[in-house]
Amino acid sequence: MKRIRLTVAYDGTAYCGWQVQPNGITIEEVINRKLGGLTGEDITIIGASRTDSGVHALANVAVFDSDTTIPPDRMAIALNQKLPDDIVIIKSEEVLPDWHPRYQKNITKTYEYHVTNAPFPNPLKRLTSFFVSYHLDIGKMREAAGYIVGEHDFASFCNIRTNALTTVRRVDELSIRQEGEDITFRISGNGFLYNMVRIIVGTLLRVGRGFYTPEQVKEIVEARNRKAAGVTVPPQGLVLVEIDYHEDETQKIEQ
Amino acid sequence: MKRIRLTVAYDGTAYCGWQVQPNGITIEEVINRKLGGLTGEDITIIGASRTDSGVHALANVAVFDSDTTIPPDRMAIALNQKLPDDIVIIKSEEVLPDWHPRYQKNITKTYEYHVTNAPFPNPLKRLTSFFVSYHLDIGKMREAAGYIVGEHDFASFCNIRTNALTTVRRVDELSIRQEGEDITFRISGNGFLYNMVRIIVGTLLRVGRGFYTPEQVKEIVEARNRKAAGVTVPPQGLVLVEIDYHEDETQKIEQ
Structure with a gap:
């Protein structure tokens, strides 16, 4: 099991913000679904910033755990092929298993x-x-x-x-x-x-x-x-x- | 009858270009329809540049003739209230009756x-x-x-x-x-x-x-x-x- 960190850019126009919620489609939800398709696992990413509806990002950060055989640094390219044009993974890399995007000492x-x-x-x-x-x-x-x-x-x-x-x-x-x-x-x-x-x-x-x-x-x-x-x-x-x-x-x- | 010149900015993303054509909605068509609603006349604008599908403009130019009582310089504000957000009239003014946006000497x-x-x-x-x-x-x-x-x-x-x-x-x-x-x-x-x-x-x-x-x-x-x-x-x-x-x-x- 590896923890993989994604750096995510998005145009928030079409989304009800980052975080999964019942009233509309969110960025987190789209990435979860595409990661599920790629890895065959049921994946829920954890995001650093739960941006509001209509807010954009050039570099939000998220992590997930996976047993995927896709090399962590290739995950960005693999995911981008599945994601819509308004969400782009600009970096993917392995981090330590306890690394959490919201609970680091110095952010x-x-x-x-x-x-x-x-x-x-x-x-x-x-x-x-x-x-x-x-x-x-x-x-x-x-x-x-x-x-x-x-x-x-x-x-x-x-x-x-x-x-x-x-x-x-x-x-x-x-x-x-x-x-x-x-x-x-x-x-x-x-x-x-x-x-x-x-x-x-x-x-x-x-x-x-x-x-x-x-x-x-x-x-x-x-x-x-x-x-x-x-x-x-x-x-x-x-x-x-x-x-x-x-x-x-x-x-x-x-x- | 007055000739009124419009300076038009638009995001071309949603349009099949400037010029009226049968396959989809165009910028010219949207402006014609809104001008018709404002003036009660059947208006066809003449544009300077017939930009392609997906191309944008900060200042395309168009003219039309009208008997409207709306003052020419107020036409921009009146039209903007009716137009969608991706088309904005940034200026409106009266020009000479023979002024044509494509046939001026020095453009x-x-x-x-x-x-x-x-x-x-x-x-x-x-x-x-x-x-x-x-x-x-x-x-x-x-x-x-x-x-x-x-x-x-x-x-x-x-x-x-x-x-x-x-x-x-x-x-x-x-x-x-x-x-x-x-x-x-x-x-x-x-x-x-x-x-x-x-x-x-x-x-x-x-x-x-x-x-x-x-x-x-x-x-x-x-x-x-x-x-x-x-x-x-x-x-x-x-x-x-x-x-x-x-x-x-x-x-x-x-x-």
């Missing part, structure tokens, strides 16, 4: 949120960005972002449906890049609460629009109350871009 | 062709770029592009289904930009033959891969024979980005 997740800021929407970006026609003050949003970085109780930026044990998280980086009509929020940290990135971006957009001053974001953090923050922006702008496990070599199986 | 069209060059496809770019996993020599492709620029008989780069009167065209610019996994070919000229941009890109990719030397592209141009050139790359990488009419003010109606 850094990075998300990007894409905004199209123009007078009219760009139809080529409608499934991968949030369209905003109003003027945004990028300098003020960057100033406000400074109050988000660091270790804080992020209860103000957490959907009330959470079942997290603690709402304390550490944000290591929050940058805002502007290139023509494209504005990209890039945020890294040791973990994110339910809807946290989308509520942070919704709050910063209110700063950019002039509804909040940058300093008010400090107060919003301190309020520890979801009602203090801005709206949750829609899912299609969000992409999970990287999960860094800061691995030392002892955690990897030599290929 | 420069600009297309971009997007390639994703990486070991695995990026599912978020699958509908807007052509995925290529092999190594590309950008310097050699740029060298070869020099033989395309200028006024030439482009018969080698024209689908045999053309009904063009002449295959002579002028290419003003052909640049190749690389940013990470994204390679963008940008080409401007006074007009393009059927499939011309996609055959030029297919030929340059063969140079990048080492199948042709840059100098051979000079011979391919001189051959004036479609069989001499590379394959037609797929439509989803192609975007019509601009049509410049180099207008003087006499051709515009003052708003």
Whole structure:
């Protein structure tokens, strides 16, 4: 029995998120089914990030155990031949039998949120960005972002449906890049609460629009109350871009 | 009766191209139908570029004549409320009654062709770029592009289904930009033959891969024979980005 780790990219448009649920097809479910077909086993993968409906990923991570004779590093190619075009395995490798994608000591997740800021929407970006026609003050949003970085109780930026044990998280980086009509929020940290990135971006957009001053974001953090923050922006702008496990070599199986 | 000009952006994925045809739904057809609903008239728009199935546009141009009471510059907003999300009117304005989008004296069209060059496809770019996993020599492709620029008989780069009167065209610019996994070919000229941009890109990719030397592209141009050139790359990488009419003010109606 081997534990195999997959790095998975997907366009979340057509899916009800990552995690198997009764109301519609999910990314996890599609991969489980194709892995079953390939290995002849009944496989349930364990994912690192249970992304929401419509959210995308360039590198989500999942593991499964299998007695398959397919070499672990060839599993990506074998699976890609069976998967639909909107799900791509970009890497497959064997890991230690106790390696778990959610319970490693040191995890850094990075998300990007894409905004199209123009007078009219760009139809080529409608499934991968949030369209905003109003003027945004990028300098003020960057100033406000400074109050988000660091270790804080992020209860103000957490959907009330959470079942997290603690709402304390550490944000290591929050940058805002502007290139023509494209504005990209890039945020890294040791973990994110339910809807946290989308509520942070919704709050910063209110700063950019002039509804909040940058300093008010400090107060919003301190309020520890979801009602203090801005709206949750829609899912299609969000992409999970990287999960860094800061691995030392002892955690990897030599290929 | 007024002549109204529309500037139209669209994601071509779901359409059988611009022009009305019996086998499937087209962009022209959708706009005609929505304009009919708005104005109560039977309207047929005339487009500047009859883009192929799956090809996108940021700024195609079309005109129609109408007795509508909707102010020409408000037509964009009125139409966008009726159009599906993958077609957006980014501008509407009145033009002179004899202004025709294909028969102006001085027209420069600009297309971009997007390639994703990486070991695995990026599912978020699958509908807007052509995925290529092999190594590309950008310097050699740029060298070869020099033989395309200028006024030439482009018969080698024209689908045999053309009904063009002449295959002579002028290419003003052909640049190749690389940013990470994204390679963008940008080409401007006074007009393009059927499939011309996609055959030029297919030929340059063969140079990048080492199948042709840059100098051979000079011979391919001189051959004036479609069989001499590379394959037609797929439509989803192609975007019509601009049509410049180099207008003087006499051709515009003052708003």
